[in-house]
Amino acid sequence: MTELADLEERVALIDLRIEPIATRPVDLTDPDWARKVEEGPRPLDEAGIRPEAEAALREVLSRYEEGGEDVRAALRALLARCHSFCWATTLPLELTAKGFRQRLLEMSVEDQGRDARDLMVALNALCGQARDAGVDIGPLLLDVAELSSDVDRYAMGSTRDVLLRAARRRPVGLW
Template sequence: MGELAELAERVALIDACLAPIARRPVDLTDPDWVRTMQEGPDPLDEAGIRAEAEAALRDVLTRYEEGNDGVRAGLRALLERCHWFGWATTLPFEPTPQGFRQRLLKISVEDQGLDARDMMVTLNGLCGQARDAGVDIRPLLLDVAELSSDADKYGMGSTRHILLRATDREPPGLW
């Protein structure tokens, strides 16, 4: 089995462990439902797979960054199929150019996930954090945009277009 096939198998297994947690009904009639969700355990901890999930995410991002167009397209397709993996796995923000780049790579490989608006809100917040930390975000946005998809999945522009549009803002990243 090739390295990418093995990685896809790992991600699919993690996704399957997270699906029941992600699909669990939320009682919106409970006035404390937001607090209950916020105070509940992190899905990775609840499933007992944090270490495996974080390692798999680091592998996905490394292969995405180092791979060719075909590898990147395959990884985007994998995360589209395994969207609970993308939903639950995160990277802490490190206030460095590399930390910002890693978070941009995750945005790029997720290719807008299930909703382009959520991706744009995340991108805007991330750009603000990076700017506040003194990171020059424009070259990093341009760099990751080159790795990103040109497909306009939801009629709001492709991931590449959205990242490039963020470079045109003053300050960069603000919508």
């Protein structure tokens, strides 16, 4: 089995373990639903798989960054299939250049997920936090844009387009 196939299998298995938590109904009629979700255990902790999930994501990001376009396309396709993994797994945010770039790589490999608007909202917030922390975000946005897909999946621009707009310091929404 190739190393990439091994990684794909590990991510798929983590996705299966987290799916029951990710798809569990939330009773929105309960006035305390938001507090219960916020105060409840984090999904990876509840499933008891945080170390494995974070290690798999680190490997995905490393291969994404170092691989050619064929590897990046394969990793984007993997995460498109593994919705629960994407929903639950992220690395801790460090408001440094390295931490900002890492989060951009996560966004790039997820390639807008199920809704481009989620990427746009998250990217606007992330850029604001990083700027406030003194991170020079422009070069990092341009760098990760080069690794990103140029496929316009939702008629709102490709991930590359969204990152390039953010690098030009324009809001990345539709306005």
